[in-house]
Amino acid sequence: MVNTKQDQTAEHLIQYLRQLAPQVRRRLLAELERLHLLGEDIPHSEPLIAALRAEFRNTGQNHYRVGNPSRYFFEPLEPVLVDRAPERANSGQIARGSLAPIWSLVTEQLLRSMAADYIADANNVISADKQAEARQTARAFQKKVLISLKGLLGSAEGIASIRDGLMAYTSSHATFDDLKKMLRYLDMQRELEDFGRGLAPKIARLEGASLDKLLGLLSALKAKRADAVPFALTIVAKRLETPWELLAVATGPVADRAAARIAASPFAIAVSMVLDQIEEKHNLLLFALRNNRPVRAKQIVSEIYRIEEALRTWIELKGSDWGQHLDELMTAVQAAVAAEINTIPGDHRHLTHILESPRLRPDHSFGHKVGHMFEKGWDVVAGLLAGTTDTTDRRDNVS
Secondary structure, three states: HHHHHHHHHHHHHHHOOOOOOHHHHHHHHHHHHHHHOOOOOOOOOOHHHHHHHHHHHHOOOOOOOOHHHHHHHHHHHHEEEOOHHHHHHHEEEEEEEEHHHHHHHHHHHHHHHHHHHHHHHHHHHHHOHHHHHHHHHHHHHHHHHHHHHHHHHHOOHHHHHHHHHOOOOOOOOOHHHHHHHHHHHOOOOOHHHHHOOOOOOOOOOOHHHHHHHHHHHHHHHHOOOOOHHHHHHHHHHHHEOOOHHHHHHHOOOOOOOEEEHHHHHOHHHHHHHHHHHEEEEEEHHHHHOOOOOOOHHHHHHHHHHHHHHHHHOOOOOOHHHHHHHHHHHHHHHHHHHHHHHOOOOOOHHOOOOHHHHHHHHHOOOHHHOHHHHHOOOOOOHHHHHHOOOOHHHHOOOOO
């Protein structure tokens, strides 16, 4: 009955959205996606996002996800694009959700006439399946955008106009930071492409010869463009089979585990980027818990604990800012799971939660110390309360 009412409410909202102008719906989609990535729990947002995405796919309207000219325009950024909210993208990342408002700003406000010409030309070569020509057309337009935006960013008035322009498409002030990162990335695109070509497509383990080679590539890049290093580390992390091994870039050149020594190393920012991986997984955990996906939550918690163990094993964190940040992140993880478990009726708390498996928590992890928080049931009780209609599905949730 509850699900029926929720479906009806979502359908009513979708019907209302259809009365709005396409530009308004497009901006709403970008904003809903951003809030979704921030972990905001917006009722009925998932069917709304799905409906809006389907609409722009079907109509071919000017949303960056589906508009081929915009896709070719942003294609060079792909190595550093992340599915995180702009507020949570670090200095080496650009939030995918920032692309829609940036594209709208460029095509609807800054360079309307040039953008219209580019879109027409790009559509012609794309429809003819001339991909090389499509990329060449996109590069020419990128140069025009770079010149225009750099000129505006050279004055306080220009900066204010860009900020105000972006606010017409998103409430996220961090999109402005992503726009500046986009300009920096495009400005050093050739150097970063050369760096990427020097890497293996997939890096199984970052140690020995592979680590030495990577440190050499990073040092050479830093000598040319020091501000390219965060982007380069994001490229590396995406190619690592175990992304938290990015720690080796910071710890490898240092002879001991002291946090102060590692913080002074040339690529110390890699540690903060690994801490960001925990924050990202914490947000994924919140989403899994809210949507009653305990098996996925178990996987995420296991991944979090392994990253934590690596940080505490490779670096002596006590008394460091990194250590304090890690403690805060792990406390948030603990609180997220405990909040779910504490909703269970008291007479069922003898049950063992799926997250209580000792295999989840390495011996040295903070998670091992707080394991008693998972000694209650959650998904098991949910199955009991729901009756026998979904017994088969619930069975998979018990460890």
